[in-house]
Amino acid sequence: MTILNESYTLSNGVEIPKLGLGTWFIDDDKAADAVKAAIEIGYRNIDTAQAYGNERGVGEGVRTSGVAREELFVSTKLAAEIKDYDGAVAAIEGSLATMGLEYIDLMLIHSPQPWDDFRGGDYAEGNREAWRALEDTHKSGKIRSIGVSNFQQEDLENILFTATVVPHVNQLLVHAGNTPTELLDYCKGKDILVEAYSPIAHGEILKNTEIQAMAGKYGVTVPQLCIRYTLQLGAVSLPKTANPAHMRSNAEVDFEISEADMAALRGLHAKDYGDSSAFPVYSGK
Known part of the structure; x- marks a missing residue:
């Protein structure tokens, strides 16, 4: 059995594949081909967002993949600016219509704050209202599971104050060099599954000599080590690529990182994202 056949079970009983395809920065006119390539390789978990501007292409790839819709797990995210x-x-x-799908497997609030005020003002009431909208759509059956992204503990506690559904997922920036242990433990305690986006640190981790040495020890690539690390943390891993060769390589993670090396990776601090530091999620806020 490969990682592409393995899944976690969310708190509502819905199964989610452990390895997914991230689609950030894949243009809409290229997204369908990327999604179809991934599905042909064996991926069943596809992640997009309204903010990515490629929901149409992702939906087309899902619909024309030749694989039954119920075998695929499709996620998208409510734009961070929408707080009512x-x-x-x-x-x-709009997402359902743009993607051309009758239902979405997982929908998240993309961020607790709008991107131009990331980690800034008070959007507590707006997040509770956006969450109520997700809850109502979930009850209607159009969304199979609901969650959040980039939510800190205080953000989660805010929506839990009035929620009728505990978030099934919190999608976070998690990678070797950036392991938010306390938040991961909090989510686990609430039965909220963590999804790790940018598990390869938006590519910057490729230059890290410590990671290179450890990957060499296991006879794997740096991306494979990093993906395996997030999986052993108990998270879904969402590496982004439009390259079929990279998709195949990213799925070749059937090895085990030792407890000692997991501890070393947890303690690693590597948060230099190069030019990508301009994006709010990599800004260090």
Whole structure:
């Protein structure tokens, strides 16, 4: 059995494949081919977002993949700027229409703050309203599971104050060099599955000599080591690529990192994202 056949079970009983395809920075006109290539290789978990601007292409790839819809797990995210109930409901319906899908397997609030005020002002009420919209759409059956992304403990506690559904997922920046242990433990305690985006640190980790040496020890590539690390943390891993060769390589992670090396990776601090530091999620806030 390869990692592409393995899944976690969310708190509501829905199964989610452990390894997924991230699609950030894949242009809409290239997204369908990337998604179809991934599905042909064996990927069953595809992640996109309204902010990526490629929901149409991702939906096309899902619909034309030749694999039954119920065998695929498709996620998208509510734009971070939407912090009201009616706007959220309209945007959720918009994603369904844009993707051409009857249902979405997982939908997340992309960020607790709009991107131009990331980790800034107070959007507590807006997040509760956006969450209520996700809850109502979830109850209608159009979304199989719901969650959040980039939410810190205080952000989660805010929506839990009025929630009728505990988030099934929190999608976070997690990679060797950036392991938010306390937040991971908090999520685990609430039965919230963590998804690790940018498990290869947006590519910057490739230059890290410590990681290179450890990958050499296991006879694997740096991306394979990094993906395996997030999986052994108990997270879904979402490496992004449009390259079929990289998709295949990213799925070749059927090895085990020792407890000692896992501890070393947990303690590693490597948060230099190069030019990508301009993006809010890599800004260090």
